[in-house]
Amino acid sequence: MFGLKADWSLEVTQRYFTLESYTGADARWCPGCGDHAVLTAVQRICRDEQLPPERTVAVSGIGCASRFPHYMATYGFHGLHGRALPLACGIKARRPDLHVWVATGDGDCFSIGAGHWIHAVRYNMDITVMVFDNNIYGLTKKQTSPTSPAGLKTNTHPLGNPLPPQNPLSVTLAISNVSFVAQTIDWHPMHLHATLHAAFKHRGLSFVRILQRCPAMNDHAFDELQRNPEKLSLLTHPQGIGIDGSAADRFPNQQVHDPSNLAAARSMAEAGIPIGLLFQDETRPCYDHLTSAGIGTSIDAKLRALDGALDRFAV
Amino acid sequence: MTRDLRYLRAITGDPSTRVTVQRERAQKRPQVIDEHIVEIVSDSGEGAQKAGQIFGAISAKMGNGVWTVEIIPAEIKPPARSRAGASGIRIRFGSNLISNMGDAANVVVALNEQVLYGRIDSGAYKQGTAVLLENKWGKDASPEIVEQYQTAVAYFRSRGLVVHELPIEEGCRSVTASPRLGKNMFVLGILCWIYNRNLDKALAEVACAFARKSEEVRALNRQLIEAGFAFAQAHLTMHYDVPARPQRTPLVVMNGNQALALGVMASGMELVAMYPITPATSASHYLSEIFHDVGGFVHQAEDEIAAINFAIGSSFSGKTACTITSGPGLALKMESIGLAVMAEIPLVIVSVQRGGPATGLPTKVEQGDLLAALFGAPGDAPKVVLAAATIEECFHLLIAARQLAETFRIPVILLTDANLATGVQPFPRPKLRPQWLGLPIDQAPWQRGVSAYDWDEKTGLSPRPVPGQRGGEYVATGLAHTSGAKVAYEPDANEWGLTMRSRKLATLQQTLKPPAVHGQEKGDLLVVGWGSTLGAIEEAVDRARADGLAVSSVHLRFLSPLEPGLKQIFSRFRDIVTVEINYSDAANSPRNAEASRRYGQLAWLLRAQLLFDIDCWSQARGQPLQPGAIYQEIRRRFGLERGELACSV
Ligand SMILES: Cc1ncc(C[n+]2csc(CCOP(=O)(O)OP(=O)(O)O)c2C)c(N)n1
Ligand SMILES: [Mg+2]
Numbered sequence: 028m029f030g031l032k033a034d035w036s037l038e039v040t041q042r043y044f045t046l047e048s049y050t051g052a053d054a055r056w057c058p059g060c061g062d063h064a065v066l067t068a069v070q071r072i073c074r075d076e077q078l079p080p081e082r083t084v085a086v087s088g089i090g091c092a093s094r095f096p097h098y099m100a101t102y103g104f105h106g107l108h109g110r111a112l113p114l115a116c117g118i119k120a121r122r123p124d125l126h127v128w129v130a131t132g133d134g135d136c137f138s139i140g141a142g143h144w145i146h147a148v149r150y151n152m153d154i155t156v157m158v159f160d161n162n163i164y165g166l167t168k169k170q171t172s173p174t175s176p177a178g179l180k181t182n183t184h185p186l187g188n189p190l191p192p193q194n195p196l197s198v199t200l201a202i203s204n205v206s207f208v209a210q211t212i213d214w215h216p217m218h219l220h221a222t223l224h225a226a227f228k229h230r231g232l233s234f235v236r237i238l239q240r241c242p243a244m245n246d247h248a249f250d251e252l253q254r255n256p257e258k259l260s261l262l263t264h265p266q267g268i269g270i271d272g273s274a275a276d277r278f279p280n281q282q283v284h285d286p287s288n289l290a291a292a293r294s295m296a297e298a299g300i301p302i303g304l305l306f307q308d309e310t311r312p313c314y315d316h317l318t319s320a321g322i323g324t325s326i327d328a329k330l331r332a333l334d335g336a337l338d339r340f341a342v
Numbered sequence: 343m344t345r346d347l348r349y350l351r352a353i354t355g356d357p358s359t360r361v362t363v364q365r366e367r368a369q370k371r372p373q374v375i376d377e378h379i380v381e382i383v384s385d386s387g388e389g390a391q392k393a394g395q396i397f398g399a400i401s402a403k404m405g406n407g408v409w410t411v412e413i414i415p416a417e418i419k420p421p422a423r424s425r426a427g428a429s430g431i432r433i434r435f436g437s438n439l440i441s442n443m444g445d446a447a448n449v450v451v452a453l454n455e456q457v458l459y460g461r462i463d464s465g466a467y468k469q470g471t472a473v474l475l476e477n478k479w480g481k482d483a484s485p486e487i488v489e490q491y492q493t494a495v496a497y498f499r500s501r502g503l504v505v506h507e508l509p510i511e512e513g514c515r516s517v518t519a520s521p522r523l524g525k526n527m528f529v530l531g532i533l534c535w536i537y538n539r540n541l542d543k544a545l546a547e548v549a550c551a552f553a554r555k556s557e558e559v560r561a562l563n564r565q566l567i568e569a570g571f572a573f574a575q576a577h578l579t580m581h582y583d584v585p586a587r588p589q590r591t592p593l594v595v596m597n598g599n600q601a602l603a604l605g606v607m608a609s610g611m612e613l614v615a616m617y618p619i620t621p622a623t624s625a626s627h628y629l630s631e632i633f634h635d636v637g638g639f640v641h642q643a644e645d646e647i648a649a650i651n652f653a654i655g656s657s658f659s660g661k662t663a664c665t666i667t668s669g670p671g672l673a674l675k676m677e678s679i680g681l682a683v684m685a686e687i688p689l690v691i692v693s694v695q696r697g698g699p700a701t702g703l704p705t706k707v708e709q710g711d712l713l714a715a716l717f718g719a720p721g722d723a724p725k726v727v728l729a730a731a732t733i734e735e736c737f738h739l740l741i742a743a744r745q746l747a748e749t750f751r752i753p754v755i756l757l758t759d760a761n762l763a764t765g766v767q768p769f770p771r772p773k774l775r776p777q778w779l780g781l782p783i784d785q786a787p788w789q790r791g792v793s794a795y796d797w798d799e800k801t802g803l804s805p806r807p808v809p810g811q812r813g814g815e816y817v818a819t820g821l822a823h824t825s826g827a828k829v830a831y832e833p834d835a836n837e838w839g840l841t842m843r844s845r846k847l848a849t850l851q852q853t854l855k856p857p858a859v860h861g862q863e864k865g866d867l868l869v870v871g872w873g874s875t876l877g878a879i880e881e882a883v884d885r886a887r888a889d890g891l892a893v894s895s896v897h898l899r900f901l902s903p904l905e906p907g908l909k910q911i912f913s914r915f916r917d918i919v920t921v922e923i924n925y926s927d928a929a930n931s932p933r934n935a936e937a938s939r940r941y942g943q944l945a946w947l948l949r950a951q952l953l954f955d956i957d958c959w960s961q962a963r964g965q966p967l968q969p970g971a972i973y974q975e976i977r978r979r980f981g982l983e984r985g986e987l988a989c990s991v
Contacts, residue, residue, distance in 0.1 A: 117655020
């Protein structure tokens with residue numbers, strides 16, 4: 028009755044990964060930059076999930092946030108401005124075994140990479156996309172970004188941004204085949220972690236917009252939200268992103284939202300600042316199933332197929 | 343001969359006359375000729391190209407050398423009966439190897455008279471070219487059309503063309519009530535008789551070409567061909583035989599884009615990421631049909647930049663990928679090509695060149711991407727640039743490109759062009775080799791202590807870890823980096839990276855052979871070419887040599903790095919001229935001071951690299967170069983009159 032079963036065996040995990048296993052170069056972001064918190068959250072998730080570093084790839088475009096891969100000890104690809112998403116999709120295309128994290132900025136994703144954003148969401152490949160949205164171009168020193176609020180004084184609009192900002196949540200929720208949309212904030216580590224963890228677990232492309240503080244180029248951008256957290260509306264639901272009681276207490280304004288309800292998600296995105304999971308549908312088709320078809324076709328099979336193809340042209 | 347009788351009844355209603363004709367013809371022996379050039383021209387959508395392709399395939403299968411080239415209007419659907427709207431095909435075929443489209447055509451079948459004007463203007467015909475012209479327009483209900491028709495026929499005759507007015511559509515009516523769609527097969531039947539093609543082989547080829555169509559359509563096509571064949575037999579005196587040349591090796595016949603697609607498959611690459619662009623797209627069309635048979639996938643990306651980044655991602659993660667495009671797409675990919683250079687990602691980029699700049703001549707040939715390929719990316723971005731000279735090379739150079747990309751950890755640009763893309767030519771069936779397919783993705787643990795850019799000082803080469811290889815974790819980056827894959831903040835580190843990436847090209851060059859000289863090793867004039875002009879240049883050189891001129895040619899496949907030994911070859915000739923399909927200022931233009939003359943692209947390159955006073959002769963008329971035009975230019979350079987060569991009308 029008690030004791031070990033006859034077929035007992037101890038599965039010794041030969042490798043155990045610690046946070047160190049994912050710690051790359053010293054992060055050179057400014058003190059107080061929200062990017063640090065995201066890095067820590069991702070490293071913790073990798074550790075919690077015991078992702079082998081050699082099977083994990085951090086992919087980015089260009090911008091401060093896009094320095095991200097250098098600070099991981101996994102494989103990484105720091106590509107071109109705006110092109111992180113097609114690069115990441117290509118990495119995943121024939122390597123479904125890899126865990127792909129994408130770090131991109133509001134300029135990188137919503138401006139120069141806007142076309143890729145729309146299409147990557149539609150491809151719905153199984154990757155985790157984190158947009159570090161500081162409402163500014165940080166790396167190039169304070170130019171207006173697509174999400175800069177109207178009136179923000181920047182180096183390109185010294186009299187204030189003349190246009191209303193883009194709403195990336197609405198846009199993403201309007202893309203066909205969208206399967207995961209969430210929003211979180213860098214100054215609540217627990218919500219950040221829980222959101223990225225849910226995103227990582229999601230089958231398909233998970234899109235997470237992270238409101239990220241940039242003390243150097245857009246200081247005080249989120250002061251108002253930090254001071255008055257009731258301006259944020261925490262989305263709660265059994266299928267949503269759960270944080271435990273005391274952590275949730277920091278959000279005086281909470282709202283039940285069923286993340287399977289796309290129409291509700293869309294109106295949620297239009298009104299106020301929702302924090303949490305807006306939409307999730309794991310049944311949507313993933314393009315990786317097509318791109319990875321045929322992996323491992325044997326040399327013999329290939330030669331036979333080629334021979335057949337040549338027959339069609341034989342004289 | 344039931345075939346003939348059935349047709350005859352339909353056409354003349356009187357089988358007896360027909361039988362007599364048949365007997366007379368049977369006694370007439372075909373005239374043996376070496377080669378001919380035939381064109382079929384029509385409004386677009388009348389199936390001229392299909393008929394011509396099948397005729398080319400039949401001829402190839404009968405053992406002839408063949409080159410076919412499509413005649414494509416720039417507009418997708420030009421108005422009917424428009425002068426510049428010719429859509430169709432040219433087939434040059436002969437007893438020997440045919441390497442280019444040749445000069446003026448011998449025979450042209452035209453489904454209306456208007457489309458011939460544009461062809462005449464582009465020098466496609468000569469005195470004596472036989473025009474088999476649909477005569478229904480001469481009886482059209484509209485007096486305006488009748489008048490146009492008569493004017494045209496008189497004009498063609500005044501230009502020395504021999505016009506035969508034939509009831510083509512009427513001939514089809516014996517078999518079908520809607521002849522407009524079937525006319526092309528009737529024309530194919532006519533050509534099969536004129537050139538003494540084996541009718542059974544022709545029917546087999548047609549059956550194969552329409553294998554996916556309904557039995558009804560296939561039967562109709564058969565009848566139309568037989569009807570055309572019988573019609574020609576009854577009414578035409580032209581009757582030729584183009585003997586086959588003995589065939590030792592099995593051949594395949596295809597166009598350059600199909601060769602590219604098969605090359606991708608034979609190279610072991612499993613991913614092509616592309617965005618549609620003429621004239622490159624058909625390669626991906628064909629690939630999309632069959633790529634899954636070898637486990638491959640065509641990704642149609644949202645734009646060219648996405649396509650190449652997708653390919654770079656795939657290459658980075660272990661499977662070298664390919665992206666196929668044309669000039670405008672190549673321009674969009676440039677920043678990303680620089681990324682592949684900097685991060686040392688193996689990658690194959692194919693550019694099927696068309697006329698430029700901007701949208702240029704989307705359907706027409708030009709060799710305008712050479713300098714962009716070499717120098718289009720900002721900074722110093724050494725990469726391999728190859729150019730296919732034949733359709734066969736479209737296949738083989740793709741395999742080489744994949745191998746070079748991986749060995750040298752570098753992007754390889756393979757240039758072809760619209761002429762190769764749509765030209766069809768037989769070549770020896772490739773003997774497939776398992777090594778072409780490359781190795782599976784290496785997942786063995788990475789060797790400790792070896793960094794991701796552990797450059798070998800002598801060669802610039804470094805080993806490349808692939809995700810999945812434990813211990814090889816590194817960040818590929820477009821930022822300048824050290825051999826340890828860390829961002830380079832020191833000036834020396836930047837220079838060292840540049841040096842190492844450049845050194846790879848020097849290393850590659852040392853493994854190459856000098857190009858072969860066509861003709862004598864020394865002489866008065868050396869013609870230097872690259873890409874699809876090979877056949878036309880060598881044919882022109884041969885003709886000029888037959889005139890006693892000391893002219894030779896070399897043809898380059900490697901443009902970066904250049905093939906070695908060029909200095910030695912060039913120094914044995916008095917004059918050197920490149921022949922190219924791109925723009926250059928005329929040599930003696932009064933508007934150009936010597937220092938401001940802009941050269942053909944290969945000439946720019948060779949002048950800069952080799953310090954020879956290399957001249958160029960180039961045309962950018964959206965057409966392949968004709969051997970006759972090159973021949974006349976060679977003669978001109980020897981101070982001679984235009985040569986004995988039937989001139990275009
Ligand atoms: C093709 C190209 N255009 C412009 C740039 C310059 N550039 C680098 S980062 C950047 C904007 C970055 O803003 P964002 O994506 O919001 O990232 P952040 O620095 O704020 O994290 C720009 C315009 C570039 N590197 N490449
Ligand atoms: Mg930003």
